[in-house]
Amino acid sequence: MTAARPAPVVVGLDGSPDASAAALLAAEEAGRRGAPLELLLAFPWPAGTRVPAPEGFDGRAAMHVMAELVLETAADELRRRFPGLSVRSRLVEGKAPDVLVAAARSAQLVCLGSRSTGSLEDAVLGSTAAAVARAAECPVLVVPLRARITVTGRSGVVVGVDGPEDDAALGAAFAAAAARGCPLVAVHTWRHPVPGPAHLALDPLVGAEAAQRREESLLADLVAPWATRLPEVPVRQVVERARAAEVLLSAALTAELLVVGRRHRPGGVLGTLRSTTNAVLHRAGCPVQVVPVTEPARPPAGAPA
Template sequence: MTKALPIVVGVDGSEPSLRAVDWAADEAALRGIPLHLVYASLWEHYEGTSIAEDLAKPDEQVMAEDVVDNAARRARRRQPELDVSGEVLAEEPEYALVRESRSASMLVTGTRGRSGIAEALLGSVSLIVAGHAQCPMVVVRGNHDNQARTGTHGRVVVGVGEKPAGSAAVRFAFDEARRRGVQVDAVRAWRWPAHETTDHPLMSGEPARLHEQQAVETLDAALRDAPADVAARRRTVEGHTRPVLVDASRDADLLVVGAKRRPGHFGLQLGRVAHGVLHHSACPVVIVPEHA
């Protein structure tokens, strides 16, 4: 029997990474799959030289192993039946986590590492990994202490893009909502194109109706094959997509957005919407690769 792919969490001992461990432990227990903790660092040095000498290991490795062991104990305290493993990798975390994403069901990180001054913006490691991960990636946002809290809003929000048919993000949102026993809020933002005018008094309402109707049709296409056993709500909102989704995140347990992955393209594959919500969402964000 093939072993289920684990949820992989990037850890470094920081409070954001501990929140990520909590969230990932709950998610792994919900899915009934293993949790794998990864510490990756090529350059950081820590205290602990005397312990390292006794163990005949580099001091960096000793401290890294301690970080992983502490995170594993935390995960087991939260979910005692969970299958938890850990690993220390002597390489840049960006590369290590992207590679790990190729054999993971989900990749989870916190907002910033230990060197972060504040959590208002996303750390560079999480941002780079989000732009290259090959599996859904979660950045745990929403709390500013060292605890991850269970969802209380009863909804998973998914942003519906320009090409909704067969959207991996929409499928992920419905699968996740089913596991949690909550509803899906499918959100589509719409705006008037800049070149259109509403100066004529008889035409002032027509452009808005046309563009809103297009948004409604896009939502209908996205939810055409939605499973009948998950409650869904369609929402069309006038405005720019990023602030619309950030606003929706305030009443959500999870915000799901897609990110295109183009074969042969080596730059950061993260659109403006995904980039924006990663920085400003009020709840955990899932970036789901949309392969061309």
């Protein structure tokens, strides 16, 4: 029986420097995984659309030629730099988020650059990277371009672990660390459900020391199965009473990859802004891999606890 062909690693291109950086990282990932690389460029002007151009020029046709040139140039460069890697390209009509989310249905990883400025406007409106990371069915690797704060010699993988629902993210982080031959830092944060000193009077079991030990035990239990499967990966466990995004960003200052889970958060735009995943996507200086995770099932209203 012929072995099934591995799903591709897909990278979104648009001719920008950060997309080019994402393409290089995507090629490295495809090589590690033994997967083909697919270059994808979304063409937002459907047939019949009038694209502004000097008189006598067909603006849409000119943009189409430029898009094909971007794909061809990128494919040639990647084949030169990564001999033996299977590289194919596609030009698809549609908006970039829609095209990439559709491609994610048959991909094992989608890579794309982040144009985030970290400004409030960018956070509220959302970038293509954030839109794809929210909706893609496969993991999404977002590659930032931070030329002014580049750390050379990055090493290590950092993963955020909230609870059992983050097992897929933890597995992806272990696999990434094993493929790179580097250590893994598993980060778990916690906060008291009752603010201030009131929790001490309400329940001695949620005192800071007891809570810290409980959370350390939780993380150890979640890490243990993966550490048994991949014993070659050195793991350091970090448990802090703090906001998750701040601790993850600090732990990833010199890391080569930060892995976080993505779960649905109701609440529209403001709910999205509060999520740890969006916070690190907008502020991390290293690539961020966003892994879809499953929310724990909740009992129906009125059901016995």
